[in-house]
Amino acid sequence: MSNGILQQKINAGLQDHPAWIGRHTTIDHLRPGIVRTVQAHPELSPALQQIKETAIANLDQLLPQAIAAMEQRGFQVYLAEDNQAAAEYIANLVGDGLVVKSKTNTGKEIAVTSRLQQQGATVYETDLGDRLAQLEGKGKSAHTLAPACHLARVECAQLLAQDLQETLSDDPELLVGAARRALRAVFLQAEVGISGANAIAADTGAVFLTENEGNIRCVTSMPSIHIVIAGIEKIVPHFADGLTVVRSASTYGCGQDIGTYVSIIDGVSHFSHPAMDFLQSGQGPQAVHVILLKQGRQQAIDAGCQSVLYCLNCGSCLNTCPVYSAIGDQFGYKYLGGRGTVFTAFHTNQSEKLEEAGLSLCIGCQRCIDTCPLHMPVPQMILQLREEKARTEGNGWMKDTVFSLLGANALKPLTKIGRQVQGIALKQQQQDAHLRFNLEKLGIAGMPQERLLPTLSSQSLPERLRNKAPLKHPRQRVALFAGCMVNYAYPQLGVDCYDILMANQVQMLTIAQEACCGLPAIMSGDTAAARTMAQKNIQALSAEDYDYLIFLCPSCATTVKEQWETLLADCGDQQLLEQYQAIQRKVIDFSDYLVHVLQIQPPLLKDSCTVTWHDPCHLIRGLHISQEPRQLLQQLGLTLQEMKSPDSCCGFGGSFSLFHYDVSRSVNDEKIAQIADTNAQYAVTGCPGCLMHLKDGLHRNHSQQQAVHLVSLLAAAYRQGGGDQ
Ligand code: SF4
Ligand code: SF4
Structure with a gap:
């Protein structure tokens, strides 16, 4: 059962407190520098966006151009249709030799290490974080940029000491020194080096790589064979674009203007000569193979999710994602976080893998959009995938029942029933309550006994305001879209809003026939139910006359302002669309309304705090x-x-x-x-x-x-x- 696997992953993430500490220490260390450097280079994000959009839109032309340019420079290029083809090609090249490998996300995607180990090759990770993760033996990276951030210093020392058969303290400089000495010896013996690529320029065939440790430089120049593994989305039109990509990767990944090392590989070594074979480790590779991976990329483009291919793997989105913050590398599949989850849909084409990656885990907070240099619309793509899943597999009886009741405007009678039972189920505590029983044990999700909940109101907001006398000469009329939470859980908020507006000579209307805005259905991928709710609301809202439609709930406001537009885009009902557009123009958050429209000067609160x-x-x-x-x-x-x-x-x-x-x-x-x-x-x-x-x-x-x-x-x-x- 995929949900069972997802829950196991969640439990593992939540219970791993040392990893939580490591993750947060790393992010707290990285973030300030990233924010500072990003602010210093506002030109990078739009330039990068333009490069990536152009590259993916023209991939059909750029791919053969890049292959031709690379072959002209002496690269041997293999276009792999899928993971297996790529891994087999590499396995044939490597045999059972010694391989030094640098950070490569595409390498992880095709599971190249385990494939090579199967046939007796020794694969040595050279990125220190990846090496520690390899020694740990779980086969996972905890963060794109800091693969071993889940390990405490003392654990790193133990892993290295065991590997090197040395006694090591946990002093970071000593540990790095010991790791470096061991690595040098491996570099001198390795026959093959495997790297990824940050970018490949279609016009010249140059391969760009950036790093801070210097190990990629050794991987790509010391062994006699160098293998590059890259997804086809790494191709960019021009040489200069490659430089923008590596600068962006450093800026958004580590908060540096540029990586400590930038390697630009433009073919086999011009200096290698058989007579100098005794100097092999230093002559540069005599053969460079480039494996370009196609797996799932075209499917992503065909599904309208091409922006998922713009990714630099800078990891910046992970640093602000609340779900990654809570459960770490358990969110995602081959690639981490929300973007990794989206990519899973095309990488595996398996619904259960997508579920296990965390399709239902994205909260939709949109924080990753702000921090991504490409402003990748991850939550929107997640919603698209949820919609597809709901259409093909359904949402389960509980959600289907709730959304059909919401679509039938049954919240009011449901609340009345809920109020009857809340005396049994809820223990009153001032205006809030907590449960008498653990309803989760009865199969009702999200209702453990300790959860504090609002008590359902005995009167909805319109009922509470029914007997208020209207203003004789209001300066404006506004309608309040209360939303389910204000209408049934916190109606006093609506009364508060009414009182503020009355004090400012504004008449506030409530909409008796208001239905749920539809956001819960949208978040679950049930757009049909959400569309029904939007239509009911548009009818109700169009029957009233008001200057602004104000909101105390910004989630309802963004749903009305943005999501309804998407829901109604293909409805073909011109009158409904015109009614909606008239409503859309009036949408405003209450604080925006008070500050910019009414320009209120509220009285001081008597007790300042x-x-x-x-x-x-x-x-x-x-x-x-x-x-x-x-x-x-x-x-x-x-x-x-x-x-x-x-x-x-x-x-x-x-x-x-x-x-x-x-x-x-x-x-x-x-x-x-x-x-x-x-x-x-x-x-x-x-x-x-x-x-x-x-x-x-x-x-x-x-x-x-x-x-x-x-x-x-x-x-x-x-x-x-x-x-x-
Ligand atoms: S929108 Fe989703 S993926 Fe993005 S930061 Fe929020 S929870 Fe994470
Ligand atoms: S989605 Fe954006 S922020 Fe996240 S790794 Fe990719 S490029 Fe970086």
């Missing part, structure tokens, strides 16, 4: 709102103490926190630790989903700090200041 702001993923990366809430907090007279990464995900992710509560909780714990470090009294946010998850995290961690939605603080200030009640 220190707060910290959590940027909800869909607010900062979906709607690009980050300064407005901070401005409002300062206008309230509060002291804002920023946490370490205010924009890192809280781990909620809607239904993600139901189906992967263990990962969600781990991500949340990191956020709670950041909040604790600020010593702020309140963690303030602008999303009811984040609010619920932060409350749960603070409760689990026995924190005295409290989570609150920004709208509640603003409403409290207006109430204290005598605003409209």
Whole structure:
């Protein structure tokens, strides 16, 4: 069962605390330098994007051009259709000799090491991290750039000491020195060197490689045979493009302007001569074989996921991915993280492998898009793959039932039933509750006993506001798209919003027929159910007259603003599309509305205190709102103490926190630790989903700090200041 394997991987990732420490230490060390260097070179990302887009769009022409150019320079080129063909070709070249191998992701893809070892060859990893991982014997890298980051110093020392039969302390310089001495001897004896390629220039046939250790230089120049393994996506049009690629790999991978070594290989050695064979290790290779791998690349292009081929393997996306942060190298397959998961779909063409890689694990926080030099739309590609999977295999009875009920607008009666049973299932604790029973044991995902949940409201938001008198002369009319969380879990947030707007002479409407925005269905790949929800909402929203459509939930806002457009793109209903476009133009987050449209001057809160702001993923990366809430907090007279990464995900992710509560909780714990470090009294946010998850995290961690939605603080200030009640 693939889900069983995925759960085993998750458990292994979550339980490996030493690896968690190593991973976080590495990322904390790498990230500041990367951020600084990326900021210093804003020209790199657009240049690289243009190179990669051009290269993949013209691959049909560039591939034969590159092969011809390389052959002209004396390379022997083999175009491998698939992994097996590539591995067999290399196996025939190598026999049972001694091979030195440098970092090559394509080599890992075709499992070249195990193939060569099967036939008696000795394969020696020369990258120090890869060598340590090889000595450990698990056959895995923990991070693209730092393969052994999961190992503590003392473990590295033990592994090397055992290998070299020496007594070694865990002093890093001594360890590096010992590893280097051993490696030199191997380089002198090796017959074959295997490397990857950062780029191959189609116009000249030059192969580009960058590194910091200097071992790639030795791998490619000391043995008499050099084998390059590269996916066909490494081909770029021009020589200068190769230089941009290696610079970008260093900038985004390690935070360096350029790698310590850049090797440009343009053919067999011009200096080698049989009479000088006694100097073989130093004459350069007498034969260079280039294996260009096609496996799955065309399928990725055909599926519209060509951008997955732009990847540099810089690993920058891993450094900000909350799921990688929680479970490390268990997220992904041959390649790590979200991008690695997407590539699995085309690399293996096996649905169960895709599931095991972590198709359901991406939270959709979009952080990887920001950090990738190519702004690779990983979460969108993940959604596309989930849609394909849902279409062909279904989503399971639980999701199918929930989405069809949401599509039938049955949330209101369902909530009423839920309220009847919550007295039995939930233990009330102020306005929140935790479970009396572990519902997970009854097969209900994401409901362990310790989870803090909001109690379902006895009245939906429209019911609560039903008897409020309307303004006689409002300066504006806005509609609130409450969303399920505000409507049924936190309706007081809607009341708070109403009070703030009334105090500013704005009439707020609620939409009685509002349905779920559809995001949970979209995240699960059920676009048909999501489309039905969008259509119902468009009908309901089009029946009212208002100037703006405001949101207290940025996830609903981005769904209405962006996802509905995709859902309706091919609907063929012109009237519906026009109605939608009119709605789309009015979408605005409430903080954006208060700051830029109303330009409010809220009263000071009577009791000032220190707060910290959590940027909800869909607010900062979906709607690009980050300064407005901070401005409002300062206008309230509060002291804002920023946490370490205010924009890192809280781990909620809607239904993600139901189906992967263990990962969600781990991500949340990191956020709670950041909040604790600020010593702020309140963690303030602008999303009811984040609010619920932060409350749960603070409760689990026995924190005295409290989570609150920004709208509640603003409403409290207006109430204290005598605003409209
Ligand atoms: S969207 Fe977020 S969770 Fe998904 S791969 Fe990117 S960073 Fe990771
Ligand atoms: S997806 Fe982007 S950030 Fe991640 S490894 Fe590839 S190029 Fe680097």
